[in-house]
Amino acid sequence: MRGYPLVRMTGSTIPFASRCPMTTIDSTSIVPLAPASAPFSEQLPLPLVGADLVVPLVTGERVRYVNLDCAASAPSLRSVHEAVNALLPWYSSVHRGSGFASVVMTEAYDEAREVVAEVLGARPDDAVIFTRNTTDSLNLLASALPDDTTVVSFASEHHANLLPWRRGPHVHLPVPRTLEEALTRVDDALRAATTRHRLLAVTGASNVTGEIWPLAELTAIAHRHGARIAVDAAQLAPHRRIDIAALDVDYLALSGHKLYAPFGAGVLVGRADWLDAAEPYLAGGGAVRRVTIDHTEWTDGYARHEAGTPNVLGAVALAAACRALAAAGMDAVAAHEATLLQRATRGLAKLPGVEILSMWGPSSKRVGIVAFTVKGWHPNALAAALSAEHGIGVRDGAFCAHPFVASLVGVGPDGKTPGAVRASFGVGTSTDDIDRLVDAMEALVLRGPRWSYRVTAGRCVPDPDPRAWPRIVRSRARRDRPRPCSGTIAGTVDRDRLE
Numbered sequence: 385m386r387g388y389p390l391v392r393m394t395g396s397t398i399p400f401a402s403r404c405p406m407t408t409i410d411s412t413s414i415v416p417l418a419p420a421s422a423p424f425s426e427q428l429p430l431p432l433v434g435a436d437l438v439v440p441l442v443t444g445e446r447v448r449y450v451n452l453d454c455a456a457s458a459p460s461l462r463s464v465h466e467a468v469n470a471l472l473p474w475y476s477s478v479h480r481g482s483g484f485a486s487v488v489m490t491e492a493y494d495e496a497r498e499v500v501a502e503v504l505g506a507r508p509d510d511a512v513i514f515t516r517n518t519t520d521s522l523n524l525l526a527s528a529l530p531d532d533t534t535v536v537s538f539a540s541e542h543h544a545n546l547l548p549w550r551r552g553p554h555v556h557l558p559v560p561r562t563l564e565e566a567l568t569r570v571d572d573a574l575r576a577a578t579t580r581h582r583l584l585a586v587t588g589a590s591n592v593t594g595e596i597w598p599l600a601e602l603t604a605i606a607h608r609h610g611a612r613i614a615v616d617a618a619q620l621a622p623h624r625r626i627d628i629a630a631l632d633v634d635y636l637a638l639s640g641h642k643l644y645a646p647f648g649a650g651v652l653v654g655r656a657d658w659l660d661a662a663e664p665y666l667a668g669g670g671a672v673r674r675v676t677i678d679h680t681e682w683t684d685g686y687a688r689h690e691a692g693t694p695n696v697l698g699a700v701a702l703a704a705a706c707r708a709l710a711a712a713g714m715d716a717v718a719a720h721e722a723t724l725l726q727r728a729t730r731g732l733a734k735l736p737g738v739e740i741l742s743m744w745g746p747s748s749k750r751v752g753i754v755a756f757t758v759k760g761w762h763p764n765a766l767a768a769a770l771s772a773e774h775g776i777g778v779r780d781g782a783f784c785a786h787p788f789v790a791s792l793v794g795v796g797p798d799g800k801t802p803g804a805v806r807a808s809f810g811v812g813t814s815t816d817d818i819d820r821l822v823d824a825m826e827a828l829v830l831r832g833p834r835w836s837y838r839v840t841a842g843r844c845v846p847d848p849d850p851r852a853w854p855r856i857v858r859s860r861a862r863r864d865r866p867r868p869c870s871g872t873i874a875g876t877v878d879r880d881r882l883e
């Protein structure tokens with residue numbers, strides 16, 4: 385194995401001990417590309433705030449930033465930004481304010497809930513609860529499970545859909561190597577669970593490989609066993625149309641910031657009965673009908689779990705994003721991303737040493753995510769060079785899915801996985817962005833880095849780093865501060881990291 389070419393410090397290598405084979409995508413098996421100028425939907429790529437952002441390189445040039453980290457957090461749609469801007473002058477209290485602006489804000493908040501419910505195809509009696517994000521939504525659902533509920537999930541889940549369930553009876557199934565295995569394992573686990581209630585918690589699309597899970601089949605199996613199904617749609621919702629009623633899923637969680645509405649709101653949609661019977665997620669104003677000094681009468685419906693002043697701007701932004709994506713047409717979005725994915729996969733797969741991560745092989749259906757390793761390169765070093773020398777933002781690490789990534793790429797002697805690099809894209813991504821990634825990868829893999837790097841606070845950084853920072857941050861010294869849960873390439877600091 386080549387050493388990490390970018391890292392001057394010693395002690396930084398983590399051998400890749402693969403426990404499970406990775407899928408190498410053979411570029412000859414991929415259908416020929418559409419030409420770069422082929423029209424997608426008339427509207428795509430959709431305009432995003434920051435699409436023309438220019439960033440400095442360590443080499444002194446300034447280039448348009450290519451954001452290929454949409455799976456972590458997507459930039460705001462311009463239409464979402466406009467909706468928030470239009471609301472700001474009216475910003476005032478909601479629910480009980482009697483001023484005209486308050487009445488308008490309350491209406492905007494209520495309307496946002498209606499739009500989200502409508503676009504996601506919620507049933508008329510579903511609860512639609514605004515939260516902070518998917519993690520919050522799933523923790524809320526976990527807190528509302530009736531006693532005597534077993535939760536079944538796969539080890540391939542994002543931590544947000546793994547850890548909340550560990551507070552009660554749960555079964556973590558191993559990463560399935562085929563779709564058929566996934567269905568069989570769920571069937572067996574639900575049959576074996578002896579508790580009164582059972583919940584299958586599954587992602588709609590993997591945040592690591594982008595592979596789409598067979599929700600219709602899984603829902604049918606869950607319901608056949610009298611179980612319910614909760615879908616983590618954080619990665620599915622930005623890429624595919626979702627119809628909760630048609631799919632018949634019981635709960636669905638998503639994040640606004642992954643759906644081009646980065647204003648701090650998420651949502652949990654689903655069956656109201658467990659939620660109405662549960663202790664309120666937050667205790668406080670708005671969640672009650674009546675309070676005396678020694679008695680609380682909680683309300684039901686969404687308000688039961690939304691105590692405190694709600695994030696009205698976030699909810700309105702989320703609704704505006706739902707509207708904009710529905711107007712663009714999710715089929716057009718999916719077609720747009722399929723073309724980009726094919727272009728990226730084909731371009732990367734032809735480079736020596738590149739392995740594309742997959743559970744179910746190259747023909748599996750995927751959203752706009754491609755995660756890969758490159759022989760001889762630490763993922764963090766590669767991600768650092770893509771940013772510093774090419775102005776491309778990707779993500780590296782284990783993507784808050786440690787058991788899954790460990791199963792795909794293996795672990796080092798310290799028991800930790802070195803992770804992978806992930807490029808993820810969406811409605812604002814163009815073929816030009818993908819070509820920038822492929823060209824930069826080709827330059828790095830074939831010719832090596834043009835700059836030197838060191839490891840600080842467990843991360844690979846350019847050394848020296850002459851890039852001027854924008855005035856929105858106060859000081860250059862920030863970069864050396866240890867970050868909570870930040871990863872390391874030295875293998876001595878905990879690799880845990882958050883998305």
Ligand SMILES: Cc1ncc(COP(=O)(O)O)c(C=O)c1O
Pocket residue numbers: 455456517518519520542544545587589590591616618619639641784883
């Ligand atoms: C599949 C999946 N589920 C859940 C989450 C958690 O989302 P959030 O950080 O918005 O709560 C993520 C975030 O990356 C994700 O990709």
